[in-house]
Structure formats: structure tokens, C-alpha cells
Amino acid sequence: MKIEPLKLLGSKPTRHGFGEGLVALGEENENVVVLGADITGSVLTSFFQNRFPERFFSIGIAEQNATTIAVGLALSGKIPFFSSYSAFAAFRNADQMRISVCYNEANVKIGGGHSGITVGPDGATHQSLEEISFLRSLPNMTLIVPCDYHEAKKATIAAGRMTGPVYIRFGRSAVPMFTTEETPFEIGKAQIFREGSDIAIIACGLMVWQALLAAEELEKRKGISARVINLATIKPIDVETVTLAARQCGVIVTAEEHQIFGGMGSAVAEVVVKNCPVPMEFIGIPDRFGESGEPDELLEKLGLTWREIYNGCLTALKRKKSEFSSFRRPTDLTFENKEV
Amino acid sequence: MTFNIDKLKQFANTVRLDMLDMIYKSQTSHFGSALSTVEILTVLYNEILQVFPQNPKSENRDRFFLSKGHACTSLYAVLAEKGFFDKTLLQTYGDDGSLLMSHISSFVPGVEFSTGSLGHALPVALGTAMAGKKKKSDWRVFVLMSDGELDEGSNWEAFLAAPNFKLDNLFVVIDCNKIQAMGETKDIMQLEPLTDKLLAFGWNVERVDGHDFESIHNAFQSLFNKNNARPGIIIADTVKGKGISFMENTLLWHYKSPNQEQYLAAQAELNQI
Numbered sequence: 001m002k003i004e005p006l007k008l009l010g011s012k013p014t015r016h017g018f019g020e021g022l023v024a025l026g027e028e029n030e031n032v033v034v035l036g037a038d039i040t041g042s043v044l045t046s047f048f049q050n051r052f053p054e055r056f057f058s059i060g061i062a063e064q065n066a067t068t069i070a071v072g073l074a075l076s077g078k079i080p081f082f083s084s085y086s087a088f089a090a091f092r093n094a095d096q097m098r099i100s101v102c103y104n105e106a107n108v109k110i111g112g113g114h115s116g117i118t119v120g121p122d123g124a125t126h127q128s129l130e131e132i133s134f135l136r137s138l139p140n141m142t143l144i145v146p147c148d149y150h151e152a153k154k155a156t157i158a159a160g161r162m163t164g165p166v167y168i169r170f171g172r173s174a175v176p177m178f179t180t181e182e183t184p185f186e187i188g189k190a191q192i193f194r195e196g197s198d199i200a201i202i203a204c205g206l207m208v209w210q211a212l213l214a215a216e217e218l219e220k221r222k223g224i225s226a227r228v229i230n231l232a233t234i235k236p237i238d239v240e241t242v243t244l245a246a247r248q249c250g251v252i253v254t255a256e257e258h259q260i261f262g263g264m265g266s267a268v269a270e271v272v273v274k275n276c277p278v279p280m281e282f283i284g285i286p287d288r289f290g291e292s293g294e295p296d297e298l299l300e301k302l303g304l305t306w307r308e309i310y311n312g313c314l315t316a317l318k319r320k321k322s323e324f325s326s327f328r329r330p331t332d333l334t335f336e337n338k339e340v
Numbered sequence: 341m342t343f344n345i346d347k348l349k350q351f352a353n354t355v356r357l358d359m360l361d362m363i364y365k366s367q368t369s370h371f372g373s374a375l376s377t378v379e380i381l382t383v384l385y386n387e388i389l390q391v392f393p394q395n396p397k398s399e400n401r402d403r404f405f406l407s408k409g410h411a412c413t414s415l416y417a418v419l420a421e422k423g424f425f426d427k428t429l430l431q432t433y434g435d436d437g438s439l440l441m442s443h444i445s446s447f448v449p450g451v452e453f454s455t456g457s458l459g460h461a462l463p464v465a466l467g468t469a470m471a472g473k474k475k476k477s478d479w480r481v482f483v484l485m486s487d488g489e490l491d492e493g494s495n496w497e498a499f500l501a502a503p504n505f506k507l508d509n510l511f512v513v514i515d516c517n518k519i520q521a522m523g524e525t526k527d528i529m530q531l532e533p534l535t536d537k538l539l540a541f542g543w544n545v546e547r548v549d550g551h552d553f554e555s556i557h558n559a560f561q562s563l564f565n566k567n568n569a570r571p572g573i574i575i576a577d578t579v580k581g582k583g584i585s586f587m588e589n590t591l592l593w594h595y596k597s598p599n600q601e602q603y604l605a606a607q608a609e610l611n612q613i
Contacts, residue, residue, distance in 0.1 A: 060501070065463045068460055068463035068494065069467035072466055072468035074467075077471065100464055104453060104454050
């Protein structure tokens with residue numbers, strides 16, 4: 001398969017993709033309804049609210065209620081989307097999602113906004129870094145982490161068209177936009193964004209662009225051929241693409257704006273260990289809370305840039321050659337090969 | 341009165357005998373919590389709810405949600421008596437792989453929704469009632485919940501929201517049996533004055549003897565006739581363990597199941613009615 005090189009096309013928040021996707025869904029299906037928990041202007045359900053006021057319900061700052069009301073609407077044939085910050089839309093309502101949404105297989109869609117550390121100055125309480133590990137453990141749940149604006153829009157539309165619970169995780173800040181309307185997207189299918197055979201970098205969310213930058217540098221500086229995979233659907237995971245990456249590249253580095261424990265990297269590791277064990281390195285939040293700061297500063301400070309991916313790749317590649325050096329904890333982000 | 345009280349009494353008694361068999365055979369818990377619901381369910385399923393045992397998912401049906409999912413034996417027995425499924429299924433209650441699990445499950449014909457975690461069914465019913473309003477449907481939505489369950493904050497989010505959406509198609513019964521898992525409700529978390537609280541939230545409220553068929557029936561009729569765009573709630577004062585004298589008003593029978601001697605004594609008492 002020939003892959004067109006992806007170029008930076010600008011920057012835009014993924015929440016715009018979610019908000020615009022909802023309006024597009026509302027146009028195509030009158031059963032789509034939206035529930036708001038006050039902060040509609042932040043998660044951009046306000047686009048839908050303004051376009052279809054009669055299909056929007058304000059529930060107040062009550063995430064548990066909004067989630068279970070959505071279940072009731074879904075039982076009666078509506079396609080409800082509830083959205084709030086991930087800090088609340090994935091945790092405050094955890095019991096409701098587990099039993100009323102997932103156990104009852106309710107056709108409820110949840111949009112988790114302002115996710116990750118790039119929510120920025122709001123600080124640690126609002127920087128949700130743990131929801132992937134919780135959500136991917138829920139039976140019947142589909143979990144999508146789009147990589148940019150266009151993918152967020154496509155994911156939202158696809159979520160509305162499928163039957164069953166879906167959680168879409170998106171962010172507040174403007175992030176690199178590098179896919180187009182034509183880039184393929186399918187729930188459950190990982191996309192190879194750059195071909196390569198020495199190492200595979202599997203990323204989700206805003207770290208996909210950083211993975212592409214890291215691959216570029218590895219090629220330029222070391223002649224290393226890195227495959228970059230966009231694992232937008234974390235559950236159900238694309239077992240085939242992940243396993244082939246392990247088999248064909250022999251070493252994997254994952255990158256996500258989320259805790260290392262239980263996150264997307266853990267999901268990849270489950271597949272890899274089961275099918276084709278290879279050395280792995282995990283780039284993510286190393287078991288700590290966030291802090292206040294500007295999004296780009298936080299990404300630098302907490303080690304979520306192309307540099308960590310690059311150094312992680314060199315460290316992992318050494319182990320591919322069985323050069324065992326020391327015991328490293330999963331959250332260890334110190335690299336022997338710290339070149340950049 | 342349009343209904344036959346003797347017939348309802350007979351129905352309730354048969355339900356209790358079915359429950360006794362289920363609980364004794366499976367040695368599972370929550371007998372007391374289920375016994376307090378029998379008259380409420382008897383009135384609902386014989387006099388109030390428009391349901392279709394041969395076609396449980398009929399679009400025109402009234403939707404009934406059992407929020408206190410641990411009290412499932414009474415609903416299973418009622419559904420069996422009404423013909424939603426064969427009564428022999430009751431004998432499988434609590435068996436490995438049985439449809440009839442010990443918290444209510446929507447895999448069972450006639451059961452709208454699986455519950456078990458408290459404080460879920462009211463807001464789910466609220467969403468269902470909102471959908472009913474949107475569709476301009478005639479069907480109504482009913483919930484049976486417990487008093488101990490009112491400690492859960494999610495219920496109060498829903499109490500706040502239902503009048504906000506003018507859901508006069510939503511009707512709730514609180515099975516106020518005054519005993520929860522570890523003690524008396526008033527000692528674990530004081531709820532009273534409950535009527536005042538719910539009135540202040542904007543509900544139509546009736547408070548009745550939850551074992552008196554006529555009172556329950558009249559309370560529903562009174563709520564149906566309000567026409568003031570408010571949701572309705574019945575606080576049903578009940579007795580935990582109702583119908584089996586040595587189980588009444590005792591905490592013990594929240595979790596305990598009867599031994600052979602107790603089983604026979606309970607059966608003899610119910611058979612006298």
C-alpha cells in the first residue's frame with residue numbers, strides 16, 4: 001500500500017471536530033440528541049445546541065444524571081450524545097457507564113473533552129490522564145482517541161452511525177492538523193501513516209504528529225526506518241495491524257497523552273505479548289498528576305514530544321539486539337541514548 | 341372500586357409463595373426487601389400498567405423500572421404470574437446460567453432494564469420519559485425504588501431534573517420499608533421529612549400505606565388526575581419482610597434466607613390466607 005506523506009496543514013482543536021461532527025450527524029439523523037452539563041461552549045456541543053435547540057437538553061452540572069438520562073433516551077430509540085470534560089465525563093459517572101450504559105448495552109455516546117495535560121492552565125484536577133485505562137476495561141465500550149481535527153469529526157460521525165456505547169476523547173488546545181477529509185477512517189482499524197521496517201511507533205491523539213516527527217528524524221539522523229501507526233480506536237484494538245508491526249519491525253514504541261499504566265501502550269502490549277513478544281518502550285505520563293502550565297510547556301516538561309519518542313526508539317532498538325543493560329520500570333523515561 | 345380486592349390478595353399471596361420457594365431453594369438474600377414490594381407490584385401489574393405479556397417489547401407499553409434491583413424475586417414472580425414467561429423458570433432462580441439472576445436483569449422477558457447499583461433507574465426512567473414526550477407518546481414511565489437508596493446523590497439530581505422537564509408522564513413509588521442493609525434508615529441517614537422535600541423539588545406527592553391495595557390505587561389515580569405538568573411520586577409506607585410474621589420489621593431478613601424449619605413455618609402461614 002502506498003502511503004502519501006502527511007504534511008502539517010495548520011492547527012485546530014479536536015473539540016471543533018467533535019462539535020462540527022455532531023451538527024453533521026444531527027442533519028443526517030433526527031434521532032440524534034445532545035445532553036449538556038453546563039459547559040457546552042467549552043466542549044462545543046453548543047454548535048448542535050444552536051442548530052437544533054429542540055434536540056438539546058440542559059441537564060445541569062450533573063454528570064451521573066446526564067449519563068443515565070442518556071441511557072433512558074437511548075432505550076427509546078434516540079441516539080444521545082453527552083459531553084463534558086473527561087475529568088468528569090469518565091469518572092464522576094463511572095458507575096453509570098459501567099452498569100447503565102455498558103452492561104445494558106445502551107446506545108449512548110460520550111464525548112470527553114479537555115482531555116490530557118494540554119487543557120493547560122486549569123491544572124491537575126482538570127487534566128484527565130487515566131480514563132483510557134478505565135474505559136477500555138468496560139465490556140461493550142468502544143473507545144476512540146482521534147489524532148486531529150479531521151479525524152475527530154470523522155470519529156464523531158462514525159460513532160453516531162454505529163450501535164453501542166462509544167467514548168470519544170478529545171482536547172481543548174489547538175493541535176497539529178495533518179490528516180485531510182480524504183484520509184481513511186474506520187472504527188476498529190489502525191492506520192499506517194508512515195511505512196517503515198526497523199521499528200514501529202504506535203501513537204494516538206496529539207502524539208501521532210510527534211511520532212511522525214520522530215520517524216522523520218530517525219530516518220534523517222540514523223537511517224532508521226520507522227513505521228508510524230495511528231491507533232485511533234483503542235477498543236476494540238486492531239490486533240492484526242499491531243501484531244504485524246511486532247512481527248515485521250521487531251520492536252515497538254507507544255506514545256500517548258495519558259498515564260503509562262493501563263493506557264493505550266498497555267493495550268498494545270497485551271496484543272504484542274500474546275501474539276509476538278518484542279521489546280517495547282512506553283512514552284506517556286509516568287505515574288504522576290499534571291500541573292498548571294501552557295500546553296506546549298507541559299508537553300515539554302512531562303516528556304511528550306518527538307524527542308522522547310526518538311530516544312525511546314533508540315533505547316528499544318538496543319534491546320531488539322538483546323543488549324540487556326538494566327531493569328527498567330514501565331514508567332522509566334530515562335534513556336541511555338539521549339541524543340536530542 | 342373497579343377492582344376485586346380478594347383477587348389482588350390472592351395474587352399477592354401466590355407471589356409470596358413463589359418468592360419463598362425461590363429464596364429457599366437458592367439460599368439467596370434480600371427476601372425482606374422484596375416482600376415489602378408485593379402489594380405495590382400487585383396493584384401496578386393488575387390495575388395500572390399497560391403491559392403486554394405476549395409482546396413485552398410492544399411500543400405502546402408502559403415502561404416499568406425496578407430500581408431496587410436486589411428485590412428482584414417479587415418482580416420475577418409477578419411477571420411469571422402475569423404470563424410473561426413460564427412459571428417453571430422461577431425454579432431456576434439463582435442457578436448457574438439461569439436468566440433469573442439475583443439482581444434484576446433485562447434478559448428476562450418483561451424486565452425493562454438491568455439494575456443493581458442503586459440510584460440508576462430513576463434517571464434512566466427520566467430519560468425514557470423525555471423520549472416519550474419528544475415522541476408525543478401515550479405510554480407512561482414508572483419506577484419502584486427503595487428508601488435506603490435515597491442516600492445516593494444521583495437520585496436527587498433526578499428529583500431536581502424531572503420537574504424541570506415537566507415530566508407528568510413519570511410516576512415513582514418509594515418502597516419506604518425503613519430498614520436498609522445495616523440498620524434502620526433513620527439511623528443510617530435521616531430522610532424525613534420526605535414529603536416536604538419532594539414537594540419542594542416540585543413533585544406531586546402522595547403518602548400511603550404501601551400494603552393497602554385501595555390506597556395505592558387511589559394514590560395513582562390522584563396523581564394521574566393532577567394535570568399540572570409535574571411528575572408524581574408515591575411514598576409507600578411499608579413493612580420490611582411483610583407477610584411472614586417472623587420476618588416483619590427485622591433487619592436480619594435483609595440478607596438471611598430461611599432454613600427448612602423457617603421455610604415450612606412461612607409456607608404454613610401464607611397458605612392460611
